[in-house]
Amino acid sequence: MDLSAINPVLLIASLMVAATPLLLAAIGELVVEKSGVLNLGVEGMMITGAIAGFAAAVESGSPLAGFVVAAVAGAALSLLFAALTQVALANQVASGLALTLFGLGLSALLGQRYVGVKPPQMGRIDIPVLSDLPVVGPILFAHDVILYFGIALTGAVWAVLKFTRAGLVLRAVGENHEAAHALGYKVVRIRTLAILFGGACAGMGGAYISLIRVPQWTEGMTAGIGWIALALVVFASWKPWRALLGAYLFGGVTVVQLNLQAAGVAIPVEYLAMSPYLITILVLVILSADKSSAPASLGRSFHASR
């Protein structure tokens, strides 16, 4: 065992990379849940985004095009969920599960031709002086654009939810859809838009895994990250900045665990690989005592009878 081989600066930098897919998916789902919809299909949308983005990036040669296509693919899949739950009034839990099962199958089908292919590399930003600083440079100023986009998105969602009229309407729909409907807001339309946003975010998160974090395509490569993102929303008590904190925490667990595997710690690999999931459960247990911040209409179908 050689723990000195672990470089703390690289550790923090790679922690941020590992956290970004989680953050993107969680921010998307946070908006969806704020509108009162529980979409359990995050895993399915992520893996669909992962393969759609990967394929687009390989075919076009541009990783950014990959991210755009991934967002569109995630949103397209979430549109199915919206049709089921908002139009056909199907059970949200069951529909979300259906989305995940379908997404896993679809991605495996689409991905057959891309196993073992290398995607085009995403460039990192390079700011002349800042990126070359010791310690601070690699941590803060030498990442890819999407990572910064994730942080900016967190800030944007926070600001929109807190300070704008649109955010207020979204929250109203999530807290009490009957009242929002009575005030004349289009509950179904607002929720559908939120679901599409969540799908696009999850798709991008998936593409981040297949294009930057790994980067290659393997079947089922999201390995439960979509589900951890769902847990993260609970962890964050539906607050964007806490979602960022949570994503970095989970990213940290993943990275440390991988580093320990590489360093050859005496704990078997399988038990180290379990740790992110076990810690998710632990965090859920600690935080589930307080449910007061959950949107009041979360998971309930809305049908305008009048």
Added chain:
Amino acid sequence: MIRLEKRPQPSRVWSLTTPLVAVVATMIMGGVLFALLGKDPVEAILTIFWDPLFGEFAFYYRPQLLVKGAPLVLIAIGLSLGFRAGIWNIGAEGQYIIGALTGAGVGLAFYPMEGWFIFPLMVFAGALGGWAWAMIPAVLKTRFGTNEILVSLMLVYVAEQFLASMSLGLMKNPEGFGFPGSRNLQQYASAHNAEIVTGTGMHWGVVAALIAVIFAYVLLNRHMLGYHIRLTGEAPRAARFAGVKPARLILFCLGASGALAGLAGMFEVSGPAGQVSIDFNVGYGFTAIIVAFLGRLHPVGILLAGGLMALTYIGGDIAQGNLGLPSAAIQVFQGMLLFFLLALDLLTNYRIAFGKPEVA
């Protein structure tokens, strides 16, 4: 102007016909999918749904129907109890793995001793293992209010890692020339879940599945506990006033589904699969969710749905061999089925009305 009107009561006719309509719709969309993949859609659908039952080699495939259907039905029956009461155990795959590990573990511990009591002990251990694994989300839910959906699902990934660790470590065959995987239980008479009647595919898991169907039917229709389960699902508030204890219901539903999933895993590892290996689980725990919904959460419906789903597995295998249809296409096909089912459920609870609503 088309609008939806809530029915005063769910339509019985639609409730029974939606699964059939959903299957037909899935076949059509599936045909489109297969055509897009460059296969002849009619041939593909026939290969999946006709050949296993009436084709040239049907004598070989028909027993497979029982082998693949039994675990699906066993797991789905357990899940349906919880789904009816709004308790979502979606980690059956994990309970299935743990049941297989505990069941096989007991069998391997006795090797090479022979005895009539070994197999019953394994059955008990398998059920206990699955039950214990499901008790984790159940106890966390009742004690701390933790979301059982997320916990049960996280435990699937934990169980998969545990399976890998076992098949590479503790349970590895000492005479296996270093290959991962345990001893083959098919070659160990006392632990082998052999066919009861040779050539029929009828093993003890099939018997257990049939017993589970009857048990669930009686429970739901003739027993107070079953009534409480249905009441909680349909009117949670009324159930509380009637004195139903939610905690006990959660413990029972998760425990029962865990035990049944554990049994399914144990029967699979000691019979058709034969050994504990890294890729032992093939997703029955997730497909069983589709089976439960396709069977309308009704025991008899689940029995039929399990058969149909087993058919798509077998037919999918044949189509993979004969037509080069990728195995993932069947997964998409199964996912589509659930979509159509959920969408068409609308017709059970709502009526489509035309024209403007009259002013009262």
